[in-house]
Amino acid sequence: MSEGIDNLPSTLLDQEVHTSLVDLLKSRGYTDEKLRICLQARCCCEYCDEYLLHSVHSWHSSQWDHIVPGGPFDHENIALSCQKCNSIKRDKIPPQYCGNRKEFSSLSRPDKIRLLKSWLTDARKEYHLEEEFNAFRTLNESANPGTDRKYRSAAQA
Numbered sequence: 001m002s003e004g005i006d007n008l009p010s011t012l013l014d015q016e017v018h019t020s021l022v023d024l025l026k027s028r029g030y031t032d033e034k035l036r037i038c039l040q041a042r043c044c045c046e047y048c049d050e051y052l053l054h055s056v057h058s059w060h061s062s063q064w065d066h067i068v069p070g071g072p073f074d075h076e077n078i079a080l081s082c083q084k085c086n087s088i089k090r091d092k093i094p095p096q097y098c099g100n101r102k103e104f105s106s107l108s109r110p111d112k113i114r115l116l117k118s119w120l121t122d123a124r125k126e127y128h129l130e131e132e133f134n135a136f137r138t139l140n141e142s143a144n145p146g147t148d149r150k151y152r153s154a155a156q157a
């Protein structure tokens with residue numbers, strides 16, 4: 001149900017940059033549907049608003065998330081997501097709809113995004129703490145081999 005390139009939503013970018021971006025993405029094989037998703041998201045993660053063009057890494061690690069897992073790949077059901085948000089969301093829906101996937105599916109796209117955004121904002125806080133903790137632990141372990149095991153056995157004693 002492609003509506004053609006001329007009807008794509010415009011980004012906040014000025015017209016010249018917008019046109020160059022569209023040309024660039026097209027030259028990289030983006031279909032009209034993928035272009036539409038990128039542009040309607042203004043090239044930001046739809047769950048945390050990270051601007052995905054701010055680094056090569058964030059753009060290349062961005063992902064297509066199925067808002068309703070198992071649903072169609074179209075601009076109604078696909079959200080542009082950063083790798084971190086999608087690694088938390090995966091194939092889940094907000095916990096309050098876990099027993100009622102049908103009700104979640106029937107919401108409008110903006111409502112689904114709003115609910116997912118709020119759930120993921122909370123989940124990310126825990127996730128980042130966990131991630132940071134593990135990074136420090138790994139760093140400490142490489143600088144002081146054996147201390148992780150030593151502290152853990154001391155904690156258990």
Ligand SMILES: [Zn+2]
Pocket residue numbers: 045046047048049050081082083084085086
């Ligand atoms: Zn994100």
